[in-house]
Amino acid sequence: xxxxxxxxxxxxxxxxxxxxxxxxxYSPGAATESRFAIHLTASVVKSLTSLVFYFxxxxxxxxxxxxxxxxxxxxxxxxxxxxxxxxxIARSGIKVMISTHSDYIIRExxxxxxxSADEGGELRKKYGYExxxxxxxxxxxxxxxxxxxxxxxxxxxxxxEVETIEREINSxxxxxxxxxxxxxxxxxx
Numbered sequence: 524x525x526x527x528x529x530x531x532x533x534x535x536x537x538x539x540x541x542x543x544x545x546x547x548x549y550s551p552g553a554a555t556e557s558r559f560a561i562h563l564t565a566s567v568v569k570s571l572t573s574l575v576f577y578f579x580x581x582x583x584x585x586x587x588x589x590x591x592x593x594x595x596x597x598x599x600x601x602x603x604x605x606x607x608x609x610x611x612i613a614r615s616g617i618k619v620m621i622s623t624h625s626d627y628i629i630r631e632x633x634x635x636x637x638x639s640a641d642e643g644g645e646l647r648k649k650y651g652y653e654x655x656x657x658x659x660x661x662x663x664x665x666x667x668x669x670x671x672x673x674x675x676x677x678x679x680x681x682x683x684e685v686e687t688i689e690r691e692i693n694s695x696x697x698x699x700x701x702x703x704x705x706x707x708x709x710x711x712x
Contacts, residue, residue, distance in 0.1 A: 526612060527578035533604045534597075535568055539575040547572050566596040584616030594625035606631030610658045622668075626688050633682025636660050640680060 531538050537551040540558070547561040549568050561572050577588075593609070594602045606628040613619050623629065634650075639657040641647050647657070665676040665683045676683055 524579050526582065526608065526615065527575045529608055529611065530571060530575050530578065533608070534601050535571060535575070537568075539568075539572050541576075547576070567601065570596050582617060585618075587618045587620070588612065590619070590621045592623060592625075593621055594623055594628055599627045602627040603631045607635070607652075607656050610635045611655050613658060613662065614655055624688070626692060629683055629685060629688065632658075632663065636663060636678070636680065636682045 527539075535549070537549055539561075540548050540550065542548055542558075548558040549561055549564045549572070550556070550558050561569055574590075582588075590609075593605050597605060602625050609619055609621065609628075610632065621628075634652070635656055635658050638647050638650075638652055639659045641657070644654070647653065660678045660680050660682070663678045663683070665678050665685075666673040667676055667685060667687065668674070676685065
């Protein structure tokens, strides 16, 4: 139930309930009595309601949870929050497998891995992390899938580096900088 509460508070900004007729309902914020059928809500609420229900009513240690592209419909800040939640889920004793193309999720998981080495907790405190937001590299596995197989990726104490994503980010950054400096550098705005 704590994971459901975290999800509602940190990402949904409201609560999920079930009507007497068995329909999922969403109540935005704590100060409102309004309740909306899930089909009338934002896509983020639609996509995460089933997780809230699972955590509140079904989840138990030893479960194996598979989430395909948890970043769908999420702003980058919420992608980071989901990654933190994924770490907390794994630490609670539920095995988690995700497929993702999100650099935000990968980098946030990398932060969790690196911060597991922060013995004094100074960096966790500085950046707003709790102990339960960290995980050791030994508890994380990563694979890159191609058309024929799953290729393991080394998970280091610094995290996961997905070469194909890193290459694309570097290419985009290089072209953006070249375009900016070629067209606008030195011009007054």
